[in-house]
Amino acid sequence: DAKTTQPNSMESNEEEPVHLPCNHSTISGTDYIHWYRQLPSQGPEYVIHGLTSNVNNRMASLAIAEDRKSSTLILHRATLRDAAVYYCIPTEGGIQGAQKLVFGQGTRLTINP
């Protein structure tokens, strides 16, 4: 499994963009990059995933480096509700990949009013 490196914590201000980095230098060519977040006292919540191209959805954008050794989750306009622990998880796609989601310690994001 690819190892990931994420900052332990980050801080940002409300209504400003947030860029959450993740290094996954040992990622294999077929691994997808998944992002989940966990709000306080709740279960994790799926955010976004991608393989090679940048991806956008209603929650966030995912920018993947050309060599795929790193990626950045972008919250375009942070709200207080975005305060959570964010997990970056490279894993295979499909059935096998979903079974191998390994949640590391993630990045704890604090949003200041």
Place this chain on the structure above:
Amino acid sequence: NAGVTQTPKFRVLKTGQSMTLLCAQDMNHEYMYWYRQDPGMGLRLIHYSVGEGTTAKGEVPDGYNVSRLKKQNFLLGLESAAPSQTSVYFCASRASGRIGLFFGEGSRLTVL
């Protein structure tokens, strides 16, 4: 739409007691998972199921058993609870062909 529901949400056990955590999903998902999360740590996969009547071991299966007799339910059992099993347990489900997992709100278990 309830999504993924876990019961009970809180439970205190004495060492050696047994209990069952129930996970129910109303989204007709094929795949279901049980994770545990210890303080300050990420989630670790205990067991999972790829369909009714099937189960498989995850990363930390020892001390737990599971059953998936009905598609919508995934039960996690502790036959003889130990203090090391004090944790927050999360159930998740996933639709066939989709990537994202849907998680329940968690069940906090304390073993004295």
